[in-house]
Amino acid sequence: MSNLGKRLLLALVPIGAAALVAWGWLSYQPAPSVAAPAAAPASRVSNEDGLTIVTLDEATQKRSGIATDALTATKRRLEQTAYGSVLDLQQLIDFQTRYRAAAADVASARAALDASSQEAERNRVLFRDHMNISQKALQAAQAAWSADQAKLESAEANLEGVRASAQQQFGPPLGSLIAGKDTALAGLLNGQDMMLRIVLPIDSSRSAPDQITFDDGARGRVAARLVSASPQSDPIAEGPTFLYHAPASLPVGSKVIARLPMGQQPAPGVVIPRTAVLWFGGQPWAYVQQGKDRFVRRLVDDQSPYDGGYFVDGGFEAGERVVTRGAQLLLSEEQRPPITAAAACKDPECDD
CATH class of the missing domain: 2.40.420.20 (conserved putative lor/sdh protein from methanococcus maripaludis s2 fold)
Known part of the structure; x- marks a missing residue:
């Protein structure tokens, strides 16, 4: 081998050694670490x-x-919840108008009967005493009296029919109201008061309380007093139905949540x-x-x-x-x- 070849060989030996060292260092480097999963935050x-x-x-x-x-x-005091509504009393007002008209007819018929009765009696006395009156005039007076009596009976029957219809639809206390016989309920017809129709729970074994309360919103709790059992059931809820009298504060048809007192203590x-x-x-x-x-x-x-x-x-x-x-x-x-x-x-x- 020539001197030039020896020198080249000696120059390459250090370079190869350095390359081997570098490769070994890279081969044994640790793998990059993987981040551990984040722990779930504590739940509240x-x-x-x-x-x-x-x-x-x-x-x-x-x-x-x-x-x-x-x-x-x-x-x-414990309370029980009941539901109801404000009753429309327009028909009761109409009954009152009809009743007053029928009562006027009765008064008119009674006055006519009184007049014809007196006329018939006077003619009967004159005819009996042979005064100047014919039998035909006597019979006409008696016929007028009979006709007036029939008119009075018809007017009285009409008056009683109006009262009976009102009682059938609203109950006896309100039915009597149209005749002006219950001054305590008079405010119902002039709009000062209102009538509540309250449906008691079906499983309620006790009678309707004399007084209940309900929330009318603006004034808070308002008391209502029992009038009578309702002759008509509620069109929506089922159960014993009663009428309660309260100061006017809600529109007709408004739904009401009533509170019924329970127990004494x-x-x-x-x-x-x-x-x-x-x-x-x-x-x-x-x-x-x-x-x-x-x-x-x-x-x-x-x-x-x-x-x-x-x-x-x-x-x-x-x-x-x-x-x-x-x-x-x-x-x-x-x-x-x-x-x-x-x-x-x-x-x-x-x-x-």
Whole structure:
């Protein structure tokens, strides 16, 4: 080998060694690490003993404006709910008009009968005493008397028919009203008062109470007094139907929710503030705070309006705190789908 070849060989040896070292270094480099999947964030909703619990820390409650009030114990007479409507009394007014016209006909017929009766009696006396009167005149006077008597009977029958029709449709008390015999109900015909037709629950075994209350909106609770059983049933609801007299405040045909008192002794319970009640699934609910950061939703069952809220005799205890502001936010949190780790990750590589 020539000297030139030896020198080239010696120059290539270091270069080859360096290449081998570089290849070995690259071959043994560790594989790039793969990021661990993100942990799913802690859920604010849990389930314990069949109850759904919403957990919010105090800072979140403050930011969300959640406020609570403590329930206080109270007592009140239990009530039963009944439904009805404001009765249209136009037909009763029409009956009164017809009755007055029939009564005028009776008075006119009676006056005519009195006159013809006196004339017939006078002619009879004259004819008996052989005075200057013919038998034909006597017979004419008697015929006039008989005709007037028949007219009076017809007018009286018409008057009684109007009264009977009114009683059949509205009951005896209102039927007597058209004749002006019940001054306590006189306000019904001049629009000062109104008549409620209330349907008691079918399973109610007790008689209709003498007084009930109903909510007319603007004035709050208004009392109504029993008049009589209704001779006509309600066209919509089924059950024993009664008529109640109340001060006028609602238009004819308005639907009414009445409260019927039950029992003699007041029952203990609590009042759920109106601001604490929210509707979900067609039912009223309220959130009760448990501890500092836990909230559970409870059904406000068998409630009745009372003192700016709803009186309940079960399901809630005095001293418990109910959410009066922010209940809708808790419901939204409760209904929110659970957040998974994939949903929480915003990196596109989470989808790989």
